[in-house]
Amino acid sequence: MPGQIQESALTRIPRPRESAFALGLRRILRAPSSRVALAILATIVLIGLLAPFISPYDPAAQPDVVALKSLAPSLAHPFGTDPYSRDVLSRVIYGARLSLAIGLLSTLVSLTLGVAYGAIAGYAGGVADAFMMRVLDAFLAIPRLLLLLGILVAWPQLSIGALILFLGLTGWFGLSRIVRGQVLALKHAEFVTAAQALGASRRRILVRHLLPNLISPIVVAATVGVAHVIVLEAGLSYLGIGVPQPLASWGNIIQDGADQVAALWWMSLFPGLFMVLTVMTLNILGEALRDAHDRR
Amino acid sequence: MLPYFARRLAQAAVIVAFVAAISFALIHLAPGDPFSAVMDNPNVSESVRQTLRAQYGLDKPLPEQFARYVGSLARGDLGWSFSHDRPVLDVLATALPNTLLLMGVALVGSFSLGILVALIQVARRGSATDHALSGVTLLLFSMPEFWFAILALLAFTYWLPIFPVGGAVDAVMHDYMGLGARIGDRLRHLTLPALTLTVLAAGGVARYQRAALLEVLPADYIRTARLKGLTEREILRRHALRNALLPTISLIGLSFPALLTGAFFIEKIFAWPGMGLAVVSAISSRDYPLVVGGVIIGSIMVTLGSLIADVLYAWADPRIRAH
Numbered sequence: 265m266p267g268q269i270q271e272s273a274l275t276r277i278p279r280p281r282e283s284a285f286a287l288g289l290r291r292i293l294r295a296p297s298s299r300v301a302l303a304i305l306a307t308i309v310l311i312g313l314l315a316p317f318i319s320p321y322d323p324a325a326q327p328d329v330v331a332l333k334s335l336a337p338s339l340a341h342p343f344g345t346d347p348y349s350r351d352v353l354s355r356v357i358y359g360a361r362l363s364l365a366i367g368l369l370s371t372l373v374s375l376t377l378g379v380a381y382g383a384i385a386g387y388a389g390g391v392a393d394a395f396m397m398r399v400l401d402a403f404l405a406i407p408r409l410l411l412l413l414g415i416l417v418a419w420p421q422l423s424i425g426a427l428i429l430f431l432g433l434t435g436w437f438g439l440s441r442i443v444r445g446q447v448l449a450l451k452h453a454e455f456v457t458a459a460q461a462l463g464a465s466r467r468r469i470l471v472r473h474l475l476p477n478l479i480s481p482i483v484v485a486a487t488v489g490v491a492h493v494i495v496l497e498a499g500l501s502y503l504g505i506g507v508p509q510p511l512a513s514w515g516n517i518i519q520d521g522a523d524q525v526a527a528l529w530w531m532s533l534f535p536g537l538f539m540v541l542t543v544m545t546l547n548i549l550g551e552a553l554r555d556a557h558d559r560r
Numbered sequence: 561m562l563p564y565f566a567r568r569l570a571q572a573a574v575i576v577a578f579v580a581a582i583s584f585a586l587i588h589l590a591p592g593d594p595f596s597a598v599m600d601n602p603n604v605s606e607s608v609r610q611t612l613r614a615q616y617g618l619d620k621p622l623p624e625q626f627a628r629y630v631g632s633l634a635r636g637d638l639g640w641s642f643s644h645d646r647p648v649l650d651v652l653a654t655a656l657p658n659t660l661l662l663m664g665v666a667l668v669g670s671f672s673l674g675i676l677v678a679l680i681q682v683a684r685r686g687s688a689t690d691h692a693l694s695g696v697t698l699l700l701f702s703m704p705e706f707w708f709a710i711l712a713l714l715a716f717t718y719w720l721p722i723f724p725v726g727g728a729v730d731a732v733m734h735d736y737m738g739l740g741a742r743i744g745d746r747l748r749h750l751t752l753p754a755l756t757l758t759v760l761a762a763g764g765v766a767r768y769q770r771a772a773l774l775e776v777l778p779a780d781y782i783r784t785a786r787l788k789g790l791t792e793r794e795i796l797r798r799h800a801l802r803n804a805l806l807p808t809i810s811l812i813g814l815s816f817p818a819l820l821t822g823a824f825f826i827e828k829i830f831a832w833p834g835m836g837l838a839v840v841s842a843i844s845s846r847d848y849p850l851v852v853g854g855v856i857i858g859s860i861m862v863t864l865g866s867l868i869a870d871v872l873y874a875w876a877d878p879r880i881r882a883h
């Protein structure tokens with residue numbers, strides 16, 4: 265009966281196929297907390313993207329270093345001015361752009377490295393895997409901030425690109441352990457055996473069959489990773505070895521007011537609030553993503 | 561237990577050896593000399609530079625330099641700190657007790673506080689209290705350490721001056737105090753930095769512990785306890801918490817890097833004379849040997865921390881030892 269077959273085939277598909285991404289997004293947005301978080305994060309991203317159009321002043325302009333320096337918040341300068349008479353609100357807005365860009369780009373670097381290293385170690389197995397894991401143990405034993413201190417002190421006056429690279433180079437150890445574990449677990453799954461039986465190369469199995477199964481942990485690691493980098497970059501800038509002056513990053517602004525914290529409280533308070541909001545929303549979304557993955 | 565301990569100790573030794581290799585690579589990947597602060601000084605003549613290079617073995621081939629480096633590390637020689645004009649190990653060793661005191665107080669404090677908060681949350685799970693506390697712990701977990709410390713400094717030494725601004729003791733009066741007053745002075749200076757680090761670290765502990773507690777609650781033995789007629793409080797304390805504490809032991813080891821990083825910033829902001837302050841001050845004076853020394857000692861502390869946590873875990877949970 266051709267008609268019957270058609271009907272049962274139709275009933276087996278309950279809903280038009282949804283991409284994994286759309287499905288994940290719908291699951292995450294079910295919770296009100298993640299909706300709020302996403303809205304806040306989108307606003308901050310928008311502020312960063314539109315920085316040239318919405319910032320009231322030029323973030324680098326020093327209009328009057330005598331009369332306009334270190335002004336407390338007022339209507340003309342809602343976040344006050346810094347000791348160089350620059351408008352702190354404009355610098356915080358441009359800081360959003362820089363801090364988010366650094367977070368994203370260096371996370372891209374660490375994702376690439378972490379996935380490659382973990383997948384190779386897990387797929388290779390044996391002595392190579394054991395050696396690679398011991399190296400990883402050592403890197404994990406060095407607190408990331410300390411490792412970065414050791415690198416950045418040796419290279420004073422680093423460019424922003426190099427800073428991004430080093431932030432990325434020091435951020436992949438945890439992810440690569442997760443990826444390796446997943447690859448190890450999936451290596452002998454039936455679909456991999458099937459691909460092997462069909463004559464797929466090791467490279468093809470790794471890229472086409474194993475990596476797509478790792479998307480969820482990678483997305484979670486990326487979300488939380490951006491948050492980590494934003495905090496790290498700010499900390500390093502605060503210590504004077506992060507983003508080169510006079511560029512405005514949230515950490516740099518705090519650093520500019522650091523030797524007069526009590527007198528220039530607005531210079532620590534406002535960039536910090538933006539930073540906490542960004543990091544917190546990223547963490548909320550990261551957690552929501554993890555939960556959505558676990559429920560599957 | 562002993563074979564497990566020996567195996568874990570050997571692992572830790574391998575990690576420290578790799579850390580030494582990484583720090584050597586750090587030094588040699590850097591442009592110029594590891595002590596360019598001296599070398600770049602135009603007042604230092606070329607002949608002095610040559611002598612310094614020879615003294616430090618920088619004219620030797622790389623493998624030989626590495627062998628010398630490992631040899632001196634093994635003897636506890638971390639090089640010479642230019643800004644202090646003392647051996648690096650000496651500088652760090654005098655500062656270490658202060659850092660250990662700060663971290664120790666914060667470790668005990670943050671785990672006690674974190675577990676307590678998690679218990680309160682789970683006892684009233686789903687309530688407004690639970691949600692509010694979840695928000696607070698997430699906020700603390702997301703907090704950049706240095707910014708939180710700056711806020712704490714602003715709030716409790718300037719706006720509401722109940723604590724001294726910085727240092728480990730009163731710079732002027734401490735030497736003239738009697739024993740009791742000295743202890744009081746030290747406690748007064750310790751309280752705010754230690755409290756700041758404690759509260760910061762407690763956020764993560766509470767979130768972890770809450771999740772661990774919620775994970776054991778559906779277990780059969782909890783239902784049995786409930787059927788026996790135990791009160792919810794008793795179930796939480798005697799049955800759920802005991803099992804949910806196991807993963808928390810391994811969290812002790814995992815929390816060391818964050819605790820150390822937090823201590824670095826807090827020492828700088830509260831002028832607490834520990835290892836962090838020494839290393840952070842070495843940044844501006846470009847005292848490279850001191851920074852790398854800090855990296856090595858910090859990594860050894862983290863390795864030892866996770867070793868201790870693992871051994872504690874194996875002692876508490878015999879299933880681990882078999883693996």
